[in-house]
Amino acid sequence: MSQVMFDLDVLRSFSTGIALGSYARAADRLGRSTSAVSAQLKKLEAQAGTALFRKAGRGLELTDAGETLLAYAHRMLELNEEAGAAMRGADLQGWVRLGLQEDFGETLLPAVLGRFARAHPKVRIEACVARSAELRERLELRQLDLALVWDTGEQMTPHGERVARLPLQWIGPRSPDALDAAWWKERERRGSSVRKSKEPLPLVLLDAPCPLREIVVAALDRAGTPWRHAFTSASLAALWAATSAGLGLSVRTPFGLPAHVRAIDRAAAGLPALPQMSLMLYRAQAAAEAPVSRLATLLLEAVREHVQAEPAQLH
DSSP: OOOOOOOHHHHHHHHHHHHHTOHHHHHHHHTOOHHHHHHHHHHHHHHHTSOOEEEETTEEEEOHHHHHHHHHHHHHHHHHHHHHHHHHTTTOOEEEEEEEOHHHHTTTHHHHHHHHHHHOTTEEEEEEEOOHHHHHHHHHTTSOSEEEEEEOSOOOOSOEEEEEEEEOEEEEESSGGGSOHHHHHHHHHHGGGGGGOSSOEEEEEEOSSOHHHHHHHHHHHHHTOOEEEEEEESOHHHHHHHHHTTSOBEEEOSTTOOTTEEEOOHHHHTOOOOOEEEEEEEESSSSOOHHHHHHHHHHHHHHHHHHHHSOOOOO
16 A cells, blocks of 8 residues: 655645635635645545545535544644754754743643754743733843733733733633532522622632732622622632632633633623733843744744634633
8 A cells, every 4th residue: 555645735725724714715825726725625635535524504524534634734734843943943042031821831831842842952941930910020120031921901011912812701610510509599599680689709819919800800890790709819720729619700711721610601690791801922122032032933823723723702
C-alpha cells in the first residue's frame, strides 16, 4: 500500500474553512478562488480514502473521519509553524518576563511555553501569575516585558493590543442541586422574579480590591437584587472550589472555566445582565526585542484559537 502524504497547504485550507464556517470565506482569507479550495478538498478526500463531509440542511458538516483528520491537521500545521519558527530563531537568545492572570495559567501557559521552549531553547522565560493590579504595577516598573490581563478600565501602558472581547457570566456549580439551599429554593418558588426575593444572593468573589467585584455589586444594586458575600479569597482556584461546592455564584468570562462549574442562564435565574470585558496583551516597550515579540505572537495565536474553539455563550 502506498504511503499517504498529506499536503500541508491543503490541510490549511481544510482547517481554515472549518474555523471560519465557510470555504468561501476561507478562500478569501487564503487568497485563493473558491473553485481552487473545492479542488483541494476533493483531493483531500481522495487521499483520505473516505468521506470527510456530509450534508446538513443546506450546508455541510464533518463526518467522524473528518473530525479525526481535522485534529491531525491542527497538530501538523502547528508543528510546521513550530519548525519554521525554530529555523528562523535558531540563534534567538535573551530573557522574557511574562505576567498573566490565573485564568490563563492552566489553560494557556503549558502549551505556549512548551512551544516556545522547543523552538527557542536559548531563551529564558520567567512567568509571574498574579492579579491585574500587581501585573499593571510590575509592567509600569519594567519588571515585566509582557502582561496578559483583563481590561478593567484603568489606565495602563499605551503599548497594548486587544486580544479578545468576552462576556462576563454568572457561574454556578455543575449541579444546580449544590447551590445554597435558601437562595435556590426561593428562586425556584418565584422563578424569574428572584430579584424581588428577600433572600440575598450568595456571592463567591475575589477579595478587595477587585474591579470585577465592583462591577458585580453595582449590577445587583441597580437591579434591586439583595446579595451577600458568601466566600472571598485571593485565589481563583479557591473561588472555583467554593462555587463548585454550592456556596454561591461567581462571575467570570467563559475563558478557562473548570469542568466542575458552569455558566448560569441569567435570564432564567432573574439575574442582571453583565458587561463584556476586553482581554489585552500589554508590552513594556513599543519596540520589543525579538524574544519578547515571538512570545507575544504565540500568546496571541493561542488565545484566539482557544476563543474560536470554544465560542462564548451569551446569557
